[in-house]
Amino acid sequence: MTRRHPEQQYLDLLSQVLERGDERLDRTGVGTRSIFGAMVRFDLSEGSAPILTTKRVYWKTAVKEMLWFLTGGTNIQPLLRENVRIWSDWPLDRYRRETGEAITQEDFEQRIVADDAFAARWGELGPVYGKQWRRWLGADGREHDQIATLIDTLRTNPASRRMLFHGWNVPELGAMALPPCHMVYQYHVTSDGRLNCLLFQRSVDLLLGAPFNFVGATALQLMLAQQADLRPGELIWVGGDIHLYRNHLEQAHEQLRREPRPFPTMRLVRRAASIDDxxxxxxxxxxxxxxxAIKAEVAV
Known part of the structure; x- marks a missing residue:
């Protein structure tokens, strides 16, 4: 019996959205075709990584984004200095609206990189992912480092059912450029030392977002496993509102015409001193x- 390629799970989701997705107007005004609720599973135990092969995924960009989240940072300047431009659209949109200046994205990004004061004013995304993961502010004024707590629990109480972190901090949602989409990461350790992850994503741009989320979650799982002396196990991704934007439909059809190739492997080449290293x-x-690669516009 031929083993089904794990990427086929993603292609099946594309097909489902195209064939039976609910047509809806959305926040961006672009419009989506959407289904609600699905799961895909990827086995990382042999080193395989779910980096899609039916189109080029810029995996280094996804990993750099995850490393930025782990710093607790919320300003796009460090990302742009690493040539990661995936968060520029939101602050650029705000800058254009508030100033009326018809600046190009390239010029805006160059100003963010070169001018610290400009970056502090216009490159800030609000209390997004990294802030919540590393510096969640409690009602008592104390900050909580969810990642550090997770790693400590993985090391000291791996049978715990409370090993998770999330970003849906209700009082701070309104101050975020974009509320968290990949919002809950829960972990599970098997009796033979494999680290599994279940990622719940409330909302996913299936064409542009999901491929990056698979890579980022994989990179994080490898780092956490190494820090806790565990082996990577399974990555389980659960989506809520899974959608294709109306200007992504032809690109989805194009991707479905392609046959998957073998997944690559991903590994860490050294043991870092800590999750911050x-x-x-x-x-x-x-x-x-x-x-x-398949080009498509981000809906803001």
Whole structure:
């Protein structure tokens, strides 16, 4: 019996959204075709990484974003200095609306990189992912580092059913450029030392977002496993509102016409001293032979 390629789970989701998705107007005004509720599972135990092959996924960008989240940062300047531009749309949109200046994205990003004062004023995203993961502010004024607590529990009480972190901090949602989409990460350790992750994503741009989320979650799972002397196990991704934007439908059809190739492997080339010590150079991906990139616009 031929083993089904794990990427087929993602392609099946594309097909489901195209074939039976509910047509809806959405926050961006672009419109979506959407289904509600699905699960995909990827086995990381043999080193395989769910970096899609039916189009090129810029996996280093996704890993750099995850490393930025782990710093607790909320300003796009460090991202742009790493040539990661995936968060520029929201502050750029705010800048154009509030100033009336028809600045190009490239010029805006260059000003963010070059001018610290400008970056402090216009590059800030509000209390997004990293702030909640590393510096959740309690009602008593104390900050809570959810990642540090998770790693400590993985090391000292791996049978716990309370090993999770999340970003849906209700009082701070209104101050965020974008409320968290991948919002809850829960972990589970098997009796033979494998670390599993279940990621719940309330809302997912299936064409552009999900491929990055699979990579980011994989990179994080590898780091957490190493820090807790565990082995990577399974990554389980659960989506809530799973949608294609109306200007992404042809791109989805194009991707469905392609056959998956073998997944690459991802590994850490050194043991970092702590979760805060990882760099992009620590990640090695081998055997990645994707098909051509598929271009699509981000809906803001």
């Amino acid at each position: 990882y760099r992009i150079a620590d990640f090695e991906v081998e055997g990645y032979s994707p098909q051509a």
